[in-house]
Amino acid sequence: MSRRATVSHSAASSQDPGSAAEDWWVFRGPAELPEPPPWRNLGGSPRPSGMQQYLLSPEHVAVVNAALHLRRPLLVTGRPGTGKSSLAGAVAEDLGLGDVLRWPVNSRSTLDDALYRYDAVGRLREASMERERRLARSAPRRLRHRARGRHSDIGDYLRLGPLGTALAATDRPRVLLIDELDKADIDLPNDLLVVLEEGKFEIPELARLPEEQQSVNVLVTGSRKRVQVRRGTVACTHFPIVIMTSNGERDFPPAFLRRCVRLDLQDPDENKLREIVRLHLGDEALDDAEDLIQNFLQRAATQTLATDQLLAAVHLRLTGADLSREQLVNTVMHRLDEIFPG
Template identity: 75%
Template sequence: MANPQSTGTGDTGAAAENWWVFRGPAELPEPPPWRRFPASRRPLEAQRYLMSADEIAVVNAALHLRRPLLVTGRPGTGKSSLAQAVAKDLDLGDVLRWSVNSRSTLADALYRYDAVGRLREASLQRAHEPLRSPTRRLGKRTRQNPGIGNYLRLGPLGTALAADRPRVLLIDELDKSDIDLPNDLLVVLEEGEFEIPELARLPEHQQTAEVLVSGSRERIQVKRGLLSCSHFPIIVMTSNGEREFPPAFLRRCVRLDLRDPDEAKLRDIIRLNLGEDALAQADDLIGTFLDRAATQSLATDQLLAAVHLLVTGADLNHDELLSAVMHRLDEAFPA
């Protein structure tokens, strides 16, 4: 295959020829450790999470108090990864995730009811039901309408509350929510229960249903439309600090502010994820990252990405390539 210089892509400098994958001779390379899926295939070192003693103490306070942990910090400081670290360290299974945006509602996180699907299924069953004699039509129907449980699925928050053991729930980027959502969460976070009105309105003998949970085909039994938790979940809520939350909401949280890592911590992160050999080559990149981070919004994983490219053979002396990876996060893409 032709090299990049002969394909009209412009001067590429002295990058090692075997680094090229797109329009180059190389085969698709192995991804970085943190981009290997599923997570069970990742090296154990890549799953560890670096925290100071003070930060660990705050997380433990939230666990002892069974209060939600509200984690604030700039993008890339590891807020979302903290939930994964807690779940792994305490062996609590997969993290349940609720990614919040301006259209998110509390009902979305608790459960979903597919009323249209249930009506369509019932209509199809009636349409395909064999013709029967008038005598048989007066008797018991040979086919039952679909059970309501088939059309109810708990959301991530509902699943976390319904679990028979503690689960970790990540409520990501809560500051992007509608202004009323934090207040809507108050009762659920305080009481640990909620009602499914579609079940509660049914006759007494129909109010027990087997409903699906988030992320699997498993079911749990809900009686009389009320779901109460037996183990309060470990809730990690993240915020980029773009808004303030109501005092009543903050009172129910334990707060943790993740600061930008200093040079020593950046070196530890590189060593942990990419190894000593990568760290030995990263001095210039660390310096560049710290210089840029002093005036721009950057994320730690951008530095990791740059170091990974460097050790795989990329020529990062060209500012355009380095800036494509280590670009500022606090401005729009240039026109």
């Protein structure tokens, strides 16, 4: 008997042979994977019209527009699951600005991570190989084929990070998401503020080049495209749309806050939860979701939960999940402010 066909007695005995629930099995069940949830359809077919909408009140829309007019970073605060990170994608889609540049921040992040990376070791290795090629040119003809290779310059070993790429954009602004900035080292927000205020930064490795090499084509984040950097300085033509998120784990310096437009996203109420379910899963999902919505609201009053946990529970039910409501709640709607026992 194949391993896939082996099902434990306890699992098999929980349902009748040939029951509809077995159609839901993937692991030790059918060999074909099901369609992903609409919000997890990464790189797949386009989602139906309306699925990509982002729910914001008119007051919140006005705050976003204020940041756009002022060319100021938008600092979005709120509990996990309130849609802070998704706002960047909604703005980029609405304005037709392409893919979002993302910089996920943690306690080890530095400003240089977001500006550019320089592969000094790779360039040193290439320089060594170039010396070998020069020596090989004087070798016998039968050995010269080993010396063939493409000469590279310093631009091949530099890649702009997400912030650097956003500042280097020339044809239109880019949307930059700086996610969970409150996890950063205490000095990072002020370091970031300097670059955003000036709209430019210097790459020392390029600034030190001789005059005849002062124009270098450098790789950007997310593609093999290049931008031209002159005299070692990246200066923005279009100020990027910067959206920074915070879960409120720490306070920011007053000087930093003064230069941001702030948007606080509150937990969704009952009506907004229904609208979120409808937009992501369709009108027909609401009837199946009502008890899960009520359960979510009751639990969220005393626990930390995220809206996408509710969506996951509803999606599993719609796909015929072989799980009771209690199992759904324990599986995907568990509290986020609890440390699980070891």
